[in-house]
Amino acid sequence: MQQMIKDASQVVTKNLEERVSIFTFIANDVTLKDPNISDADKVKHLETYFKLYSEKYGITALGYINADGYLTSIDGYEKDVSDCVYYTVLKNGQTYINEPRYNPVTGKYAMFTGALIKDGDTFVGAVTCRFDSDYLASLINGLKYYNIGTAYMLNAKGTVIASEDAEEVSEEYNLIEAAKEEKSLQEIAEIQKRMIQGQSNVEKFNDGINKFVVYTNVEGSDGWSMAFEVPESAVLVEVGIINKLLVVVATLGIIVIAGAIWFLGRRISEQIKLICSQLKVYATGDFTQLLEDELYKREDELGVMSQSIREMVAGFKVLLSSVKEDVVVLNNEDVELEQISERMIQGSMSIATTMQEAIQTNLWKLEKLMKKWTNLVIILN
Numbered sequence: 001m002q003q004m005i006k007d008a009s010q011v012v013t014k015n016l017e018e019r020v021s022i023f024t025f026i027a028n029d030v031t032l033k034d035p036n037i038s039d040a041d042k043v044k045h046l047e048t049y050f051k052l053y054s055e056k057y058g059i060t061a062l063g064y065i066n067a068d069g070y071l072t073s074i075d076g077y078e079k080d081v082s083d084c085v086y087y088t089v090l091k092n093g094q095t096y097i098n099e100p101r102y103n104p105v106t107g108k109y110a111m112f113t114g115a116l117i118k119d120g121d122t123f124v125g126a127v128t129c130r131f132d133s134d135y136l137a138s139l140i141n142g143l144k145y146y147n148i149g150t151a152y153m154l155n156a157k158g159t160v161i162a163s164e165d166a167e168e169v170s171e172e173y174n175l176i177e178a179a180k181e182e183k184s185l186q187e188i189a190e191i192q193k194r195m196i197q198g199q200s201n202v203e204k205f206n207d208g209i210n211k212f213v214v215y216t217n218v219e220g221s222d223g224w225s226m227a228f229e230v231p232e233s234a235v236l237v238e239v240g241i242i243n244k245l246l247v248v249v250a251t252l253g254i255i256v257i258a259g260a261i262w263f264l265g266r267r268i269s270e271q272i273k274l275i276c277s278q279l280k281v282y283a284t285g286d287f288t289q290l291l292e293d294e295l296y297k298r299e300d301e302l303g304v305m306s307q308s309i310r311e312m313v314a315g316f317k318v319l320l321s322s323v324k325e326d327v328v329v330l331n332n333e334d335v336e337l338e339q340i341s342e343r344m345i346q347g348s349m350s351i352a353t354t355m356q357e358a359i360q361t362n363l364w365k366l367e368k369l370m371k372k373w374t375n376l377v378i379i380l381n
Contacts (some may be wrong), residue, residue, distance in 0.1 A: 006200075006216055012136065012153075012226070013219045019113065020095060020220070022057055023129040033065065033124055039064060043072045046127070050074055058132035061111065065090070065126040073128070090114050090126040097222050099155040100133040100162060101169075109133040109162065109169075118336040136162040150232035157225025158196050184208060191215070204232065286371035 013278070013376040031037060031045045046062040052058055063073035069082025069091075081087045087098045096114040111133040117124045136153065153162035160168040167173075179189030186204040191213055200216035215227035 012221070012224070016097070016218075016220045019111075019129070019131055020097070020115075022053055022059075023113055023127060024095070026129070027064070027117050027127045032117050032127060033119040035119065035124065039066050039070070043074055047074050059129060060132050061128075061130040063128040063130075065114070067123055067125050071128065083191060085125070086112070086114055090116050091123060093118075099159075099222065099224065100136050109136055117312055136284060149228055151226070151228045153218070153224060153226050154192065154196055156196055160194055161224065188213070192227070195227060196223060198223070198225070209233075322339045 026032075026046070026049050029045070029049075032042050037045075042064045046064060050059060050062050056145055061073050061075050061077070063071050063077070065071045065081060065087060067085050069080060069084075071079050086098065089096045093116055096112075098111040098112040100111045109132070111131045112128065113131065114126050114128045115127055117134070150164060152160055152168070154162070156162050157256065159172050159174045163169055163173075175185055176189045176192055179185035184207055186205055191203050191205060193216075195215045197272045198217045202212060202214045204210065204212055210232035212232055213229045215225060216225060218224040278324050351381070
């Protein structure tokens with residue numbers, strides 16, 4: 001409901017902006033600013049704008065107010081408005097927007113606006129514009145909550161300016177004033193006071209039955225506000241239906257999510273088993289087999305794990321290749337060492353033989369020398 005009333009308020013704001021922009025544009029016409037052009041010619045000049053924009057914007061009349069406060073309209077209406085409030089507002093340099101008024105004779109809403117005409121800093125006059133504002137009635141009548149509820153629009157004083165009840169508009173009904181006599185209206189009257197202060201909210205009240213009211217201000221207006229009332233019972237019925245729908249939707253959602261989790265869990269489990277079985281193969285030293293490409297392309301933890309395993313296997317292959325090369329080198333060096341060892345053994349044996357022969361020769365010489373010393377000692381004695 002709150003969004004509904006906000007959307008309706010924005011429609012009113014948009015329509016106001018369009019109408020303000022068009023009569024502000026007209027007020028800037030150089031012909032209307034020229035003090036040398038007569039009032040009659042200026043009014044006649046306004047007919048051109050009327051032909052251009054009347055159908056598109058619902059303009060029913062354009063008028064020119066001169067500096068003395070005399071109004072002349074293209075439909076022939078003339079009046080001295082120098083003592084009117086809107087003339088004072090316009091002369092003070094402000095744009096005038098009067099709230100929509102219901103005409104019981106025509107059965108239509110009309111809105112009166114005006115914009116200042118200045119030549120430099122000099123006040124020349126003002127252009128007035130009367131719009132058909134039946135779009136407000138259509139908008140108000142169209143505000144329904146499942147074809148129930150009541151909508152209305154208030155001005156800055158709390159007077160009804162648009163409603164489904166045409167009498168409230170034509171009689172300028174003001175509930176805030178009526179509540180001074182009727183106690184049953186005091187609760188909603190307090191809410192309407194907050195409305196015309198520019199507040200936006202959703203509140204509950206009782207005017208004989210419990211109701212909800214949602215209200216908001218109309219931006220770009222002169223203190224207008226919109227409200228929509230609906231019986232609490234109707235809202236609670238809809239809340240009950242919505243709650244049931246939420247339960248159904250939530251249940252279906254849980255079933256779908258559970259199914260998705262089961263499916264994904266099963267798929268992930270299968271891929272984890274595949275990775276584990278491959279790791280067991282690698283544990284035997286067989287690095288010729290590779291994991292499936294699908295695992296490497298995954299963007300989750302399994303993909304990261306598979307990439308790590310691939311890098312690990314590649315590292316092991318490089319390491320094994322290096323070890324094989326080292327083994328070949330060691331085998332070659334072992335053969336060379338064996339040959340050197342044999343040559344050393346042979347050299348050692350040759351040295352031993354030579355030493356043995358030298359020792360035997362020296363022993364033989366020592367033995368002969370000892371015999372000579374023995375014989376010499378005998379001779380001396």
